[in-house]
Amino acid sequence: MAFSNSSPPILALPRWWHQLFSFASFSKAEERRPLDNHHGRIIISGLDAAGKSTILYQIFEETRIVTTMPTIGLTLETISHYETTFTSFDVGGSGSTYMLRMLKYVYTDFDDCCGIIWVVDSNDRERTPDVKKELWSFLNEWLPGAVPILVVANKQDLPNAMSVGDIERELKLHEIKGRRWHVQGTKALTRDGIRECLEWLSDTASAHRLPGKKLEMTDW
Ligand SMILES: Nc1nc2c(ncn2[C@@H]2O[C@H](COP(=O)(O)OP(=O)(O)OP(=O)(O)O)[C@@H](O)[C@H]2O)c(=O)[nH]1
Numbered sequence: 001m002a003f004s005n006s007s008p009p010i011l012a013l014p015r016w017w018h019q020l021f022s023f024a025s026f027s028k029a030e031e032r033r034p035l036d037n038h039h040g041r042i043i044i045s046g047l048d049a050a051g052k053s054t055i056l057y058q059i060f061e062e063t064r065i066v067t068t069m070p071t072i073g074l075t076l077e078t079i080s081h082y083e084t085t086f087t088s089f090d091v092g093g094s095g096s097t098y099m100l101r102m103l104k105y106v107y108t109d110f111d112d113c114c115g116i117i118w119v120v121d122s123n124d125r126e127r128t129p130d131v132k133k134e135l136w137s138f139l140n141e142w143l144p145g146a147v148p149i150l151v152v153a154n155k156q157d158l159p160n161a162m163s164v165g166d167i168e169r170e171l172k173l174h175e176i177k178g179r180r181w182h183v184q185g186t187k188a189l190t191r192d193g194i195r196e197c198l199e200w201l202s203d204t205a206s207a208h209r210l211p212g213k214k215l216e217m218t219d220w
Pocket residue numbers: 001047048049050051052053054055066067068069070071072090154155156157158186187188189190
């Protein structure tokens with residue numbers, strides 16, 4: 001998602017919108033998965049078109065193919081599943097810094113954030129510098145304390161995709177201090193790697209959750 005400086009972002013959907021997804025996903029949840037017993041919030045972020053919404057839906061849907069539309073404006077996509085909520089948002093585009101500031105103001109319950117999924121389009125080599133800039137700005141200015149970060153190297157099915165090692169080097173992930181991090185390759189369209197993502201988060205995010213808080217995943 002991108003928007004120009006001249007057109008400030010707006011909250012594109014009412015706050016109750018995610019309840020539709022809560023209802024839809026709840027009925028499908030028969031088999032317990034790695035994060036099902038956790039509490040807190042997990043944020044899914046990254047540049048536009050990286051695959052955030054696809055990953056969000058693949059975590060919960062049983063279908064093999066997921067169709068997504070570009071997430072427009074300052075749109076939060078949130079899905080609740082048992083005690084877990086995933087919320088997704090975009091940080092790309094020229095208005096991203098303004099948007100993050102506004103989100104901090106509007107949406108104040110990030111104190112319960114216990115993990116981040118940062119989605120990268122591994123096939124989009126041209127935008128690697130943008131990804132690096134946004135990721136580090138996010139880590140330095142936005143993400144509280146020692147919250148663990150899972151970098152998802154998505155679109156591994158595409159022939160020009162950077163490897164997990166390439167992404168680790170390009171984004172200088174080894175310079176991350178004071179928090180656990182990991183890179184997981186995924187092919188979100190076919191769900192490859194999604195379970196591994198959840199397993200890593202299950203091991204690490206729980207250490208950062210607040211007692212008694214519901215686990216939520218937020219695709220911003
Ligand atoms: N080849 C391939 N395409 C993918 C993969 N994951 C997502 N896509 C496609 O990439 C496009 C963008 O995916 P979305 O999930 O909408 O990405 P997003 O990050 O939510 O995008 P915005 O909401 O616009 O910021 C869609 O056409 C997806 O079908 C993948 O692993 N491989």
